[in-house]
Amino acid sequence: MPSLSEAFREDPLHLHLNKLLDFNSIQELPDSYAWTQIGEHHTTINPNFPSNSCHGDENVPIINLNDPNAPKLIGNACKTWGVFQLVNHGIPLSLFDDIERTGMALFSLSTHQKLKAARTPEGMSGYGRARISSFFPKLMWSECFTIVESPLEHFIQLWPNDYTKHCDVVVEYEKVMKKLAQKLIWMVLTSIGISKEELKWAGPKDGPKEACSALHLNSYPSCPDPDRAMGLAPHTDSTLLTILYQNDVSGLEVLKEGVGWVAVPPVPGGLVINIGDLFHILSNGSFPSVLHRVLVNRTRQRFSVACLYGPPSNVQIRPHPKLIGPNRPALYRPVTWNEYLATKAKYFNKALSSVQL
Ligand SMILES: O=C(O)CCC(=O)C(=O)O
Numbered sequence: 364m365p366s367l368s369e370a371f372r373e374d375p376l377h378l379h380l381n382k383l384l385d386f387n388s389i390q391e392l393p394d395s396y397a398w399t400q401i402g403e404h405h406t407t408i409n410p411n412f413p414s415n416s417c418h419g420d421e422n423v424p425i426i427n428l429n430d431p432n433a434p435k436l437i438g439n440a441c442k443t444w445g446v447f448q449l450v451n452h453g454i455p456l457s458l459f460d461d462i463e464r465t466g467m468a469l470f471s472l473s474t475h476q477k478l479k480a481a482r483t484p485e486g487m488s489g490y491g492r493a494r495i496s497s498f499f500p501k502l503m504w505s506e507c508f509t510i511v512e513s514p515l516e517h518f519i520q521l522w523p524n525d526y527t528k529h530c531d532v533v534v535e536y537e538k539v540m541k542k543l544a545q546k547l548i549w550m551v552l553t554s555i556g557i558s559k560e561e562l563k564w565a566g567p568k569d570g571p572k573e574a575c576s577a578l579h580l581n582s583y584p585s586c587p588d589p590d591r592a593m594g595l596a597p598h599t600d601s602t603l604l605t606i607l608y609q610n611d612v613s614g615l616e617v618l619k620e621g622v623g624w625v626a627v628p629p630v631p632g633g634l635v636i637n638i639g640d641l642f643h644i645l646s647n648g649s650f651p652s653v654l655h656r657v658l659v660n661r662t663r664q665r666f667s668v669a670c671l672y673g674p675p676s677n678v679q680i681r682p683h684p685k686l687i688g689p690n691r692p693a694l695y696r697p698v699t700w701n702e703y704l705a706t707k708a709k710y711f712n713k714a715l716s717s718v719q720l
């Protein structure tokens with residue numbers, strides 16, 4: 364089976380990691396990180412401008428997994444928002460403390476040390492900027508460490524004497540998140556009448572074993588000029604779904620059609636669940652992948668972990684036959700996760716329309 368980490372082989376990306384900033388030593392926003400000019404005003408919803416958040420009363424739904432109505436509420440949230448926050452999911456909070464401790468330990472290493480685990484241009488794993496960086500003229504105020512399969516090779520470089528405990532945390536975190544992702548996917552599919560027998564690769568037998576996932580550990584250092592900076596530029600995830608843990612610092616926003624950018628404030632113990640492009644394809648557009656971005660602030664470092672969950676990398680994802688009919692033709696051609704990642708690396712936010720029929 365082709366491995367997920369091979370998706371970028373054809374499309375190497377040079378992110379000039381040697382120019383990575385030591386964010387903590389910067390007193391003034393360098394021009395290469397300034398997304399707007401001083402005093403510039405933004406009255407329209409341009410996703411590339413930081414300062415146009417919406418402060419209306421529309422909120423991303425918060426859903427209690429123990430609520431007997433949870434499957435229905437989740438189905439509705441996915442249809443109307445493409446995102447929701449999940450509480451009472453049963454995952455011990457100590458696991459979030461553990462992964463946050465590992466992430467913070469990683470990002471507080473010196474730049475020199477972190478670069479020992481730098482992502483290669485063809486690779487997916489390791490330390491660097493977000494891969495989407497190359498599609499924007501300005502740099503983002505964040506650092507990202509991506510883990511695909513095992514973190515061992517990189518963690519040995521970062522912590523030669525102390526890597527085991529950090530590896531154990533990551534392995535446990537990934538295992539628990541995959542299980543939750545599986546459960547949520549079934550809840551969403553059941554809400555539109557698709558049963559486990561109808562989607563073999565995601566079924567109880569194959570799913571948990573073969574499904575692929577990756578982790579993004581993200582750090583958004585405090586920023587001397589947050590109104591002109593961007594933590595993470597607007598994008599959709601190339602996943603079935605993404606489970607996001609965020610520390611208690613705000614910054615995440617999602618774009619809601621007809622409303623604008625809506626903040627997703629941290630909820631204690633809560634997880635943010637995003638619909639990704641592959642679920643968008645599988646649902647023939649019924650569950651839209653959600654555009655999201657991260658803003659930064661002047662005083663507090665924000666930390667997040669995104670678990671990017673997808674199907675086995677060589678399974679073709681296509682609009683489900685139950686969601687196709689005479690009045691609703693298939694909107695997308697079949698793609699594997701590997702293929703889609705390569706497409707995204709080329710076309711970025713136009714990737715979904717590039718696989719449209
Ligand atoms: O940090 C966040 O809240 C979002 C991270 C994210 O969108 C990603 O890693 O794809």
Ligand SMILES: [Fe+2]
Nearest residue numbers: 598599600655
């Ligand atoms: Fe994302």
